[in-house]
Amino acid sequence: MSASGGPDSVRNRGAITVCVSLATLMQALDSTIANVALPNIQGSISASQDQAAWVLTSYIAAAAIMTPPTGYLAARFGTKRLFLTAIAGFTIASMLCGIAQSLPEIVVFRLLQGALGAPLVPLSQAVLLDIYPKERQGFAMALFGLGVMAGPILGPVIGGWLTQDYSWRFVFYINLPVGVLAFVGTTLFLPSSRQSTGQKLDWLGFGALSVAICAFQILLDRGEQLDWFGSSEIWIEVIIAAGSFYVFLVHTFTSDKPFVNPRLFLDRSFVAGTLIIFTVGLTYYASLALQPPYLQTLMNYPVLTAGLVLGPRGVGTMFAMLFVGQLTGRVDTRLLLGIGLGLTAWAFYAMTGWTPDISETTIVVVGFIQGVGLGFLFVPLSAVTFATLSPEQRTEGSGIYNLSRNIGSSVGISVVNSLLTTNTQVNHADIATSVTAVNRTFEGHTISQFLSPVTAAGRAALDQAVTQQAVIISYIDDYKLLLVSTLAVVPLVFLFAKTNSAPDHTMALE
Secondary structure (H helix, E strand, O other): OOOOOOHHHOOOHHHHHHHHHHHHHHHHHOOOOOOOOHHHHHHHOOOOHHHHOHHHHHHHHHHHHHOOOHHHHHHHHOHHHHHHHHHHHHHHHHHHHHHOOOHHHHHHHHHHHHHHHOOHHHHHHHHHHHHOOHHHHHHHHHHHHHHHHHHHHHHHHHHHHHHHHOOOOHHHHOHHHHHHHHHHHHHHHOOOOOOOOOOOOOHHHHHHHHHHHHHHHHHHHHHOOOOHHHOHHHHHHHHHHHHHHHHHHHHHHHOOOOOOOHHHHHOHHHHHHHHHHHHHHHHHHHHHHHHHHHHHHHOOOOHHHHHHHHHHHHHHHHHHHHHHHHHEOOEOHHHHHHHHHHHHHHHHHHHOOOOOOOOHHHHHHHHHHHHHHHHHHHHHHHHHHHOOOOHHHHHHHHHHHHHHHHHHHHHHHHHHHHHHHHHHHHHHHHHHOOOOOOOHHHHOHHHHHHOOOOOHHHHHHHHHHHHHHHHHHHHHHHHHHHHHHHHHOHHHHHHOOOOOOOOOOOOOOO
């Protein structure tokens, strides 16, 4: 970060690490903290369920669009200035979300929150990579990963507690003290960096990519409601997204100074890491979206109990990140990634056998192992993806890397929710074919008394039972998809070069 020296000359490294980690946690927390508060927000601003969904998607879309230009903005205005602007803007936008009185207001403020906070994650990653020497970058990525991965896990729990005991507005107000601490600390400790006043933004490339991402996000958000390709609106969004992305690709490979430097994709490690983090985002956020409703709807867990049962997954992730951070650079990265993918795949395989009768212990153990797998993945993957990029390419590469994770999460959430709805209907129809008055199963006294297909009450009870079974099978199908997706990226691990350096015995913060 210093203009006059390398990582070894950086002062206040520990304080800088704390400040950027706080900023990362604040931004990552808001990706899920509003989810549990959405019904309360919907009632407060008199919005329909479809309209209220924009409170979530506006944030995701804005963050996805504004992540790629982080490299340009950092070079043009300086890393420190951009970091401070992002922290202040995100905090102010959070407060505006808290005082919003109507749907248009909160959607606009959420757009601002997502756009202004988008640079925080890639900037934090780039700053940590710059202030730590190469042999300690695995440890730095472990600390960075605590914020990125812990945020979505803690978000629903904290959001539920604040909404229940106070108000949904405190879901946004909580960013004020964190933002103030991060801003003051960054002002005091983060050294200034050089600015490139001659840096220019490729507006055509940025615009085309932004339109493509925006249209794609709207498509994912609206697809299930409009029966996907049975709707003319969806087809229009597909055409816009595909056309804009085509323009972006053509311009990228023909322009002298494109928005995204195609040379980044000549780096084998960067390409493999970007593809793997896309899948990690897909499976990680999809499982976060699936498990809370499973516990609350099918197993009748209260919100607080569900949060406590899912909590050990976050503990596993944090524990593994700190442990693996010390192994990165000492042990072959490919082995660590293989362990992470293996543990994650095993967790999804275990979930394919879940029924509402499983014990809390089983949920805790499987969740903890899944969290450990994520920790084994995130730390070495972050380090090895950027290991062969030049320092000048890291910020831009980090933007693309995090964009890939964001898009993966959007795709994963939309796909599993859509399949859950569709497969429930299909499974219900398949199971219902066996529910007939001549089925000998109904000859039993107890079954015929409560589940008789010849009485109105019996048919209603039967339909409820069949629907529950159909939903359970649909969840299993989703977990199978996440399992296959995880296994599909295992071959990419072998694209990374073997990494193994001398042990580093100075892993403590300075």
